[in-house]
Amino acid sequence: MEKSPEVIALFLACARAGAIFLPLNTAYTLAEIEYFVDDAEPKLIVVAPQRISQLVDLAVHKGAMLLSLGVAGDGTLMEAANQQNGAFRDVSLGWDDLVAILYTSGTTGRSKGAMLTHGNLASNALALVETWHFTEADTLLHALPVYHTHGLFTATNTLLLSGGTMLFRPKFDAEEALRLMPQATTMMGVPTFYTRLLQHPGLTRKATTHMRLFISGSAPLLAETHAEFAARTGHAILERYGMTETNMNSSNPYDGPRIAGTVGKPLPDVDIRITDPANSSPLPVGEIGMIEIRGPNVFKGYWRMPEKTAEEMRADGFFITGDLGRIDDNGYVSIVGRGKDLIITGGFNVYPKEIETEIDLIEGVVESAVIGIPHRDFGEGVTAIVVASNGTPPTEAAILAHLQSRLAKFKLPKRVLFVDDLPRNAMGKVQKALMRQTYSDLYG
Ligand code: ATP
Ligand code: MG
Secondary structure (H helix, E strand, O other), X not given: XXXXXXXXXXXXXXXXXXXXXXXXXXXXXXXXXXXXXXXXXXXXXXXXXXXHHHHHHHHHHHOOEEEEOOOOOOOHHHHHHHOOOOOOOOOOOOOOOEEEEEEOOOOOOOOXXXXXXXXXXXXXXXXXXXXXXXXXXXXXXXXXOOOOHHHHHHHHHHHHHHOOEEEEOOOOOHHHHHHHHHHOOEEEEOHHHHHHHHOOOOOOOHHHOOOOEEEEOOOOOOHHHHHHHHHHHOOOOEEEEEEOOOEEEEEOOOOOOOOOOXXXXXXXXXXXXXXXXXXXXXXOOOOOEEEEEEOOOOOOEEOOOHHHHHHHEOOOOOEEEEEEEEEOOOXXXXXXXXXXXXXXXXXXXXXXXXXXXXXXXXXXXXXXXXEEEXXXXXXXXXXXXXXXXOOOOOOHHHHHHHHXXXXXXXXXXXXXXXXXXXOEOOOOOEOHHHXXXXXXXXXX
C-alpha cells in the first residue's frame, strides 16, 4: 500500500481487533512479497489497487483474502469497511500480546520479522511524548515511509498519543518541506532529509521559525550536518537511536546539550550497557563494545527464527543489538558502527567510523565509507570509498598521505576508490554489505 492516512487506520483497526499488522516496503517485487507471504501466512492481504492482478494467484494459492487500498482512500477494503455498522467492541488484549511484525531493513543480511507487542509500542510512545514534549498543539511534517518503524511507530504513535496533527507527504522533497514548515512545529527525518535541506538556499532562520524541534535517526547524522544546520537555522537537530526490534532506545535531551555525533541517553525505563564482544562481560565507561538494550521496548523475538532470537537475547533480558558503541562520562551513547562492519586486518580491529571521520575532514571530500574486503595477506583489506566534491577533488595519493600523519599504519586504507554517490536504501542507510560485494575481487 502506498502511504495514506487509511494505512494508519488499518493498523489501528488491527490493534483493536487483535490482528497482527505486517507492513511491507512498497518497492518489493512479486518474488519478494512471495517470501513474506510464505513466512507470515496472512489471513488478509491489502494491496494498492494497481497491484491486485499481480497478487491474485498468490492470495488464492495461500488461502488469503485479498483487498485493495488506494492513496485516495479508495479500494475494496474501504468499500467493505463502509458497509460495517461502526459499532465495534475492542478485543480484550494484554501488554504482552502481539500487534505487529515489522521486518528489519536488511542492511546486514536478509530482513528478519520482529514480533512487537502492544506493550512495546505503548511504552515507547509514552516515553517519546514525554522526552520530546509532544502535545496536541504539535504538527509533525511527516515525509517518511509508513512501512518502517521510524515513520510508522516513532512518528505516528507519538503524534496519535499526544493528540497532535500530521502532514502526510508521500516522500521527502526539500522545496515542499520548506513550504510546509510555517504550518508545522516538528519534523522527524533520516539524515539525508537534512543534507538535502542544507543544499537548498531557502533553508534559513526565518524559514524555520515556526518549528520547535527537528529530530534525526535511522542512520548516523554527521557532526558537520548538525553544525551547518545549527548555523543556518539556529536549531540543534536532536539525534536519537532505535531499531525495528526495540523501537527507540536513546535520545539527546530536549532541554540540555544535544551533542553531535552522539545519540544521547537511554529513554525512561530503558537500560543500555556496553559489553566485550569477545566474552560478553560489561566494559568500563568510555570503552567501545557491543550495545545491549533492556526494557519494555524490547521485542518478543524474531518471527519463526527461535535460534536467531536465542542467539541475540541474554539470560538477564538484554538484547544484543549488533551495533558497536561507547558511553561517555556524562552518560551519552555514541555508535561507532555495526559489529558486522568491523574490519579485522592482520589480526587488528579497525573501526570504520574512525577512518571515515578522518577522511571526511579532508578538503574536497563530501563523504566516505570504509569497508573490509577479502585480502590474501591481511584477511581483510581496509578500503575507502569516497565521494569527492565537484570543485577540486583530492587524489588517492593525497588522501593516503593525509591519513598517514593521522592514523596508525594498520588502519590505513590499502586502496581509496571514488564514486559519485554511496549506495543508500530508502531509510538513508549506507549499504556496506552491497559495497563489500561490489568490490569483493579488488585484492584478487
Ligand atoms: P538489518 O537488521 O536487517 O541488517 P537494519 O539494522 O538497518 O537492518 P533497522 O531496524 O531499520 O534495520 O535499523 C536499525 C539500525 O539503524 C540500528 O541497529 C543502527 O545500526 C542504525 N541506526 C538507527 N539510528 C541510528 C543513529 N542515530 N545513528 C547511527 N545508526 C543508527
Ligand atoms: Mg538490524
